[in-house]
Amino acid sequence: MDQVPGSPHKPQDAQGGDGLPGCSRHPDRPTGVRCTRCDQPICPECMVSASVGFQCPSCVRGGSGTGHAPQATAPRTIAGGRIATDPRLITMILLGLNAAVFLAVLATGGTSSWLPSRLDLVGLAADPSQFRLVGVAEGEWYRLLTAMFLHQQIAHFAFNMLSLWWLGPPLEAALGRLRFIALYMLAGLGGSALSYLLAAQNQPSLGASGAIFGLLGATAVLLRRMNYDMKPVLILLGLNLAFTFLWPNIAWQAHVGGLVVGAAVAFGMVHAPRDRRTLVHVATCVVALLAIVAVVWVRTLQLLG
Known part of the structure; x- marks a missing residue:
């Protein structure tokens, strides 16, 4: 520039x-x-x-x-990360991964195919002949991750990817690549965990929305830290939450879970004391991950009991 x-x-x-x-x-x-x-x-x-x-x-x-x-x-960036020559690299990689999975789903026949049915988030399903455990409750914890990269419809995919392209680069530039990818993944996992905890037992959920809401929460935290005008991001957040709860067939649990985890992790990253910044960042991410594991573990015990 x-x-x-x-x-x-x-x-x-x-x-x-x-x-x-x-x-x-x-x-x-x-x-x-x-x-x-x-x-x-x-x-x-x-x-x-x-x-x-x-x-x-x-x-x-x-x-x-x-x-x-x-x-x-x-x-260094405001969060202590290295200043990258291209502050959009991780964002573009995430866009590419989401696009690749979306195209793979289309190529295998859509949402009824083996690919999404084995990778989306499911807790407990009722079989016509027997009641059986499937998904995370059966031990397939990888679904908490893979569900973050699946999208059911092109509108669902397009909205999430546009949001990622809009929110991702500024955060990646402000946090640094490593911290940005940690924030994105933890927010997505947080959304999956809360969806697993609160959604219906036989209700699958999928999408990058939890991670996107995490980026939105992180943006609000960063703007507050920078003493920017908070009105635009608060209005955007309010509209998205209203859409989440008013529009049918939306997994609001994933949105709220991602928002809470993303905001919490971002707060730890941008407010860490300079002399202990790395320690605080690692501790923040570890605590967030342990909280996610605890939520999944408690819900699994409920289903198994």
Whole structure:
């Protein structure tokens, strides 16, 4: 991305649509954060973690005033991740995986085929001749993961993928690749776990919606951390929750589970103390995963009992 002409240490105060100044390198992105060295407005993509606050890439490269060489060689995101040259790589990989599975489902005959029936989320099913355990309750815990990549209809697939493309890159840029994929997977698993816990025993569920709602919750947490205007994301979240509960045949449990886990994991990532950031991030992800395992274990014991 080309830098805005002019002195790299002259604050750029072009106002964004919500009254915040535009980023000095990306004027179309309003931001409430400024470089601690030159006071330029900087967006999440341009933020480099410093000993105090954040710095812009120009000051990091110039090394003006601090004498800390590691800051110039190892710039970090707001969550402590490495700044990637392409902040959309993981998002595009996830899009590709979802598309590949969707095409495989179509190729094998749709939702009645073996592929989705063996990979979607099922707790307990009633057989005409016998009552038998299937799915997660039978020990097929992999369904908690595979259900995240299945979609029943093209509209279902298209809406989730558009949401992923819209929400994914900014979060990937702000968190870093490893933290972003951890957030996505945990949110998706959280949605599967709550769906398994609360949905009807013989009701399968599938879709990336739990992970998408996790990204939406994480976006709200990140914007709050950045002191951005929360109204747009809160309105979007409210509309999505209303749609979740008012539209028939939607697994609201997966949406709520993904939202809660995604917001909780993101909070741990962006609010971790700098000197213990890695430890807090690992602990946050481990606690979230243990909570998911506990929910699945309790529900399985209920079904088996």
